Amino acid sequence: MSSAPASALGSTSVRRGAAVVAVAGGALSLMGSAAPAASPQAAPDVTDVAARSALPTQAPAVLMLPAVQPVVPDADVLDDPAPLVKAVQLAEEQIARAEEERAAAEARAAQEAEQAAADAAEAERRVSVSADCGLDTGQLGAVRDFVREAGEVLGCRYGVSTMYGVAGRAGASDHPAGKAIDFMIGRTAGDGLADCAVRNMDALGISYVIWRQRINTGSGWEPMEDRGGITANHMDHVHISFDSAGSGDLSGC
Template identity: 45%
Template sequence: MPEGAVRGASRHRSNGRSAVRHGAVAAGLTGSALALVGPAVIALPDTADEAATTLELSAQGAALADAPSAGPARSAVAPVSGPSTGAASADLIKATERDRAADAAVARQAQARAAEQQRAQQAAAEQERTASVTDCGASSSYGGVADSVQEVGNAMECVFPGHDVLGVGSRGGQSDHPGGYALDFMTTDGDAIADCVIDNKGDLGVEYVIWNQRINTGSGWEGMEDRGGATANHEDHVHISFERGGSPDVSALRSCG
């Protein structure tokens, strides 16, 4: 073969191999491109309805993705009470009950203190009233009358001073004087004394009063028969008869002063 022909054939073979290499490279690139787009092509919907649904979901997804975030996501589900919530409620109820019990205890203590203070004030007032009718120094026993009668007699002398007071003594007829349960306040102006004793009859342990020819047992004044003289008709003294075993409260006499 001529040398020129040999060189031409050699170039032809070289060009052929180059073309093959270029073709293989091109084929490889095309295959890679198809591999990249292949899944997208395979994922396309088969029908028009599926395509519409896919497009609608895609649009919604895009809208949600483009929407600005308003903060942490909030659950639309209402909180469900569990053991911890129930325990907290029970603790709150117990605390409220304890507070109410404590308030009630404080109120009871305040009431007790107020009641005690009131009793103390009443006792002090009672002592003051008693002192006002016993601090004049009268101490006569009136001939040995009963202790309760002496107590009333001494207190009445403080309220109505300046009178002779007679107690135990012999009297004609039926009388409480010999037994020590009667007093005579000698006066010709005994209305105030008689009224005071009747008004406080229960407190003083008095049974009845005779004054100015009248008698009062607690139901009002009643006239008596004429016994023939001022002393016999109790016109010069107020007679006071007392109950046996009495326990007088002489502080009542304070209203008579």
């Protein structure tokens, strides 16, 4: 196959450094101006190198620490430890005294609180036993006023509903003079009432107490002779004789 006749391209002015493209025989050619040659680098100045080498080299920083001086114990302390020992003993004694004072203060506070609670309970009890519980004291007859008051206090305190005061007796007795009361009561409550009366003989103006064939004039319980019956032997009632008015302030019951 024959190639087409080559066509001459007109010359065209190009800028310096621009490429010229020509097509010839089906080949693409790129032609351009050559790049300018690199300028040679200047050689290092031997004089500058030598000068820099001659500069002194900077030494690394050094951290200076203060010198630690050893502590030399006082020769007097080593030779005589008594002052130090005494100081320690005094400190320990002060601590011990402070602890004792604290414990004593706590004990006093606890005792005072306990006493205050006991006083409050006693005051409340006195109010309750001295209050009118509805007990009929008219059944006592013409007893002395202080006997009636004591009978009401004890009767209300131990739940007695039946009491006998003035009455005739065959033998010697305080009943005819209105200075005695028989509290009709059971065993358990009777034990409590008799014990309360003995504890408060002065407060209630009591001269003696008889209960379950025993008598107590303030020196302890003593047995009595057998009188032949439950009532005669005071098995079903507490007998209390009075000789004077008391304060009425019960304690221990």
